[in-house]
Amino acid sequence: MSALLELQGVKAWYGAVQALRAIDLVVEEGGVTTLIGANGAGKTTTLRAIYNVLVRREGSISFNGRSILGMSANDIVRLGIGHVPDGRGTFSRLSVEQNLQLGGHVLRSRKAVQEGMRRIYGLFPILQERRLQQAGTLSGGEQQMLAIGRALMPRPKLILLDEPSFGLAPLIVTGIFDTLRQIRHQEGVSVLLVEQNVNLALALADQACLIESGRVVKNCSAETMRNDDTVKHVYLGI
Amino acid sequence: METRKPALFINDTGNRGRAQKLAVPLLLVTAGFALTFLLDGYHLLQATNIIGFAIAILGLNLLAGYNGQISVGQGAFLAMGGYTCAILMNRLGLPFWLAVPAAGCTSMLLGFLIAIPAIRLELLYLALATFSLAVALPQFAKNKVLAPWTGGVEGQSIQRPQPWSELGLNLDQTIYLYALLTAVVLFWLVHNLVSGRLGRALEAIKDQPLAAETMAIDTRAYKIKTFCASAFLTGVGGGIGAVATGYISADTYTFFISITLLIGAVIGGFRSILGAVFGAAFIVLVPMYAEKVAHGVAWALFGAATIAMMWLMPDGFAGLCTRLREHVQRLISRSSL
Amino acid sequence: MESFLLQIVSGLAIGGVYASLALALVMIYQTTDLVNFSQGELAMASTYLAWVLIGNGVPYWLSFVITLAISFAVGFFLERVLMRRFQKAPLHSVLIVMIGLMVFINGSIGVVFGYELKDFESPFRWLGGTVRGYMSSHEAGIALVTLTVMTLVFCFFRFTRVGLAMRAAAVNPLSASFVGVDVSVMLSLGWALAAMIGAVSGVLSAPIVYLDPNMMLNIIIYAFAGALLGGITSALGAVVGGLLIGVAENLAGAYLVGTDMKLVFILAVIICILLIKPNGLFGRNVVVRV
Numbered sequence: 001m002s003a004l005l006e007l008q009g010v011k012a013w014y015g016a017v018q019a020l021r022a023i024d025l026v027v028e029e030g031g032v033t034t035l036i037g038a039n040g041a042g043k044t045t046t047l048r049a050i051y052n053v054l055v056r057r058e059g060s061i062s063f064n065g066r067s068i069l070g071m072s073a074n075d076i077v078r079l080g081i082g083h084v085p086d087g088r089g090t091f092s093r094l095s096v097e098q099n100l101q102l103g104g105h106v107l108r109s110r111k112a113v114q115e116g117m118r119r120i121y122g123l124f125p126i127l128q129e130r131r132l133q134q135a136g137t138l139s140g141g142e143q144q145m146l147a148i149g150r151a152l153m154p155r156p157k158l159i160l161l162d163e164p165s166f167g168l169a170p171l172i173v174t175g176i177f178d179t180l181r182q183i184r185h186q187e188g189v190s191v192l193l194v195e196q197n198v199n200l201a202l203a204l205a206d207q208a209c210l211i212e213s214g215r216v217v218k219n220c221s222a223e224t225m226r227n228d229d230t231v232k233h234v235y236l237g238i
Numbered sequence: 239m240e241t242r243k244p245a246l247f248i249n250d251t252g253n254r255g256r257a258q259k260l261a262v263p264l265l266l267v268t269a270g271f272a273l274t275f276l277l278d279g280y281h282l283l284q285a286t287n288i289i290g291f292a293i294a295i296l297g298l299n300l301l302a303g304y305n306g307q308i309s310v311g312q313g314a315f316l317a318m319g320g321y322t323c324a325i326l327m328n329r330l331g332l333p334f335w336l337a338v339p340a341a342g343c344t345s346m347l348l349g350f351l352i353a354i355p356a357i358r359l360e361l362l363y364l365a366l367a368t369f370s371l372a373v374a375l376p377q378f379a380k381n382k383v384l385a386p387w388t389g390g391v392e393g394q395s396i397q398r399p400q401p402w403s404e405l406g407l408n409l410d411q412t413i414y415l416y417a418l419l420t421a422v423v424l425f426w427l428v429h430n431l432v433s434g435r436l437g438r439a440l441e442a443i444k445d446q447p448l449a450a451e452t453m454a455i456d457t458r459a460y461k462i463k464t465f466c467a468s469a470f471l472t473g474v475g476g477g478i479g480a481v482a483t484g485y486i487s488a489d490t491y492t493f494f495i496s497i498t499l500l501i502g503a504v505i506g507g508f509r510s511i512l513g514a515v516f517g518a519a520f521i522v523l524v525p526m527y528a529e530k531v532a533h534g535v536a537w538a539l540f541g542a543a544t545i546a547m548m549w550l551m552p553d554g555f556a557g558l559c560t561r562l563r564e565h566v567q568r569l570i571s572r573s574s575l
Numbered sequence: 576m577e578s579f580l581l582q583i584v585s586g587l588a589i590g591g592v593y594a595s596l597a598l599a600l601v602m603i604y605q606t607t608d609l610v611n612f613s614q615g616e617l618a619m620a621s622t623y624l625a626w627v628l629i630g631n632g633v634p635y636w637l638s639f640v641i642t643l644a645i646s647f648a649v650g651f652f653l654e655r656v657l658m659r660r661f662q663k664a665p666l667h668s669v670l671i672v673m674i675g676l677m678v679f680i681n682g683s684i685g686v687v688f689g690y691e692l693k694d695f696e697s698p699f700r701w702l703g704g705t706v707r708g709y710m711s712s713h714e715a716g717i718a719l720v721t722l723t724v725m726t727l728v729f730c731f732f733r734f735t736r737v738g739l740a741m742r743a744a745a746v747n748p749l750s751a752s753f754v755g756v757d758v759s760v761m762l763s764l765g766w767a768l769a770a771m772i773g774a775v776s777g778v779l780s781a782p783i784v785y786l787d788p789n790m791m792l793n794i795i796i797y798a799f800a801g802a803l804l805g806g807i808t809s810a811l812g813a814v815v816g817g818l819l820i821g822v823a824e825n826l827a828g829a830y831l832v833g834t835d836m837k838l839v840f841i842l843a844v845i846i847c848i849l850l851i852k853p854n855g856l857f858g859r860n861v862v863v864r865v
């Protein structure tokens with residue numbers, strides 16, 4: 001397997017405040033890497049740094065062997081990186097269908113958009129039922145599906161997922177993670193997953209990164225991470 | 239938000255001595271005094287106008303620079319001052335040097351009435367409402383019910399006051415000197431006001447409204463007071479302008495006068511006291527020359543200058559002076575090493 | 576009764592002009608949370624452009640289309656070159672820049688074309704003198720054109736990709752960039768569309784108020800009132816508000832305050848809305864500090 005996304009020595013700033021100090025991580029082609037760490041460690045910021053939104057950054061970020069450091073968010077989408085932001089970021093005053101249409105904004109033809117929507121409805125049948133409903137009125141789980149569906153619209157090679165389980169009931173979370181597995185195999189998407197529920201995350205991932213105060217402190221396989229004593233103690237509560 | 243250096247003479251607790259701090263104002267006042275005997279009637283009239291506008295702009299500065307509010311309709315207070323002077327002098331025969339402070343007072347009353355709704359509005363909506371006020375203003379002056387007082391569309395001449403001939407001054411000189419003295423007093427008062435406790439409170443309110451409230455600063459009361467003070471100053475400015483010109487009508491106080499005042503304040507720098515003088519000179523002198531070229535040139539220049547100002551030096555002319563001075567000081571200290 | 580109806584009908588017609596300008600204001604408000612004080616003057620400049628074209632023998636409707644196209648480009652350019660510099664500036668600076676822009680346009684047009692009133696022909700003479708005795712032919716024309724433009728605008732936002740992307744960029748710029756929308760282009764497009772729609776209001780009102788550099792000064796505050804009444808966040812609200820203000824203005828002028836106090840009446844309306852119902856009829860919550 002080869003590296004699809006690779007970050008080396010990435011630093012990032014909000015205005016004058018430095019939030020990332022040294023981030024190195026790799027997402028393999030077809031693999032799942034999870035990013036774990038305490039609140040405020042810089043997980044969301046890492047995703048923002050990859051996407052070049054809200055932060056100023058330095059270091060090296062490459063996708064498919066090509067540096068994407070100078071690219072703007074809308075170019076990055078076109079390269080094939082999808083983003084499911086924290087808080088889901090659906091367009092709450094637009095309908096489910098319009099949200100998905102927007103997900104297909106970078107697709108060239110109307111036909112491709114239609115086809116993409118059919119694909120997403122296949123993955124999440126509930127969204128088809130709620131097609132004309134305003135996104136803001138969906139349940140939390142449905143909104144998360146919508147956010148994932150929206151990111152999958154242009155058939156990305158990689159998606160960045162920021163806390164997909166946030167605020168959801170355990171049953172729904174399990175459902176979402178099942179779908180993620182399905183997506184991974186069906187669509188061949190690689191995933192960079194940020195998740196508070198470390199148990200679930202490590203079960204899904206092959207690789208894991210632990211960050212503390214903007215620094216990657218441990219970078220290993222998910223298996224090794226699961227067996228690490230401090231990780232067990234602090235993040236898994238065992 | 240405010241990381242900019244305060245402009246000239248405000249909170250200026252630098253290491254310069256008192257004498258040095260007083261140098262520029264003293265120089266200005268002396269020069270102003272000398273002008274009384276140097277300028278002919280027409281130019282003296284323009285000089286008086288500049289002073290009137292400077293006081294009016296000072297009012298706007300107080301509001302914008304310290305309350306963080308923008309009034310696009312400051313012409314209303316100018317009009318209130320002008321009409322008060324006209325009515326008091328024509329109807330009651332009040333001498334002009336009493337009518338002008340009275341004009342400030344009626345204007346302050348109007349300011350109080352406007353302040354009560356105004357301080358509840360966010361900046362954008364306050365600008366919108368006062369913009370509309372500025373557009374509608376002439377219709378108040380033209381109104382038939384008020385016409386016996388305002389003179390309606392035809393306007394009214396203001397009785398020429400008695401010159402202070404005991405001092406050997408003619409009428410233009412009298413009005414000019416009076417305006418100058420008034421300005422000196424008011425500028426000095428405002429300077430003391432903003433560099434004292436009130437200034438600090440206003441600063442706090444503007445930058446950190448919530449924190450200010452928890453520090454038990456009565457935000458509303460301060461804002462209303464500032465509004466009143468601002469209206470007072472602009473009213474006095476309007477009074478001086480009306481007395482100097484000797485005639486006012488609804489067309490004196492169009493939308494454009496309000497905008498002109500705002501532009502004067504911007505050019506001088508909202509947060510600067512001496513900037514008001516520069517801004518006033520700008521809005522009086524530029525049209526004097528530019529309108530000779532073609533009608534509208536001054537206006538186009540005003541617009542261009544305003545945009546350029548916000549682009550290049552958002553602190554106005556006074557901010558530029560501060561920066562230049564710092565630059566020179568740095569050069570001096572470097573060369574003396 | 577007859578005259579009352581007449582007032583309403585002609586109010587609706589002139590209300591169409593206010594509605595277009597209000598719609599232009601809302602368009603910029605939605606993307607930037609700003610009320611563009613120079614919108615009226617931009618419309619005025621567009622009207623002069625149309626006047627020059629027509630004066631040079633270009634057919635009316637062709638001039639109309641060219642004017643809209645150029646206004647669109649100018650709006651786009653203004654946002655890119657000028658307003659963009661002030662994106663992060665404090666609000667009062669941005670307001671002042673817009674007022675400066677307004678003054679600059681007003682003065683420049685005055686220098687070039689002078690300040691005397693100019694006749695501006697109405698393209699609707701062929702409709703005959705009056706339609707059923709209620710409306711002048713020009714008023715009927717205004718209603719027709721405004722309706723068409725509004726419908727086009729609504730279709731644009733509802734059915735086209737770019738329209739949808741603009742809405743997305745307006746409601747949630749961050750998410751919009753996550754789906755590949757170039758948010759900065761959308762901001763410029765907002766200004767461009769606003770300038771174009773404003774141009775419609777200018778060209779349509781010129782035969783009524785005559786053409787002069789100050790022609791939009793009163794109209795812009797009617798448009799403010801319309802936009803606020805409908806709710807400054809709502810495009811539909813702007814249209815309804817503009818029409819209502821047109822009617823209210825006519826009725827107040829005829830029966831309440833007299834024609835010479837109409838502006839004062841509108842000022843009162845604006846202040847009442849701001850104090851009593853700042854979100855207007857259709858608007859979302861916008862925080863107004865109390």
Ligand SMILES: Nc1ncnc2c1ncn2[C@@H]1O[C@H](COP(=O)(O)OP(=O)(O)OP(=O)(O)O)[C@@H](O)[C@H]1O
Pocket residue numbers: 014017019037038039040041042043044045046054086
């Ligand atoms: N928009 C912002 N502006 C300024 N600082 C920010 C911003 N967003 C985050 N930060 C700061 O950057 C640091 C990292 O935050 P980040 O959101 O990346 O943490 P996180 O690991 O995602 O935490 P959580 O698990 O709570 O989501 C924190 O100290 C935070 O305060």
Ligand SMILES: [Mg+2]
Pocket residue numbers: 043044045086
């Ligand atoms: Mg986070």
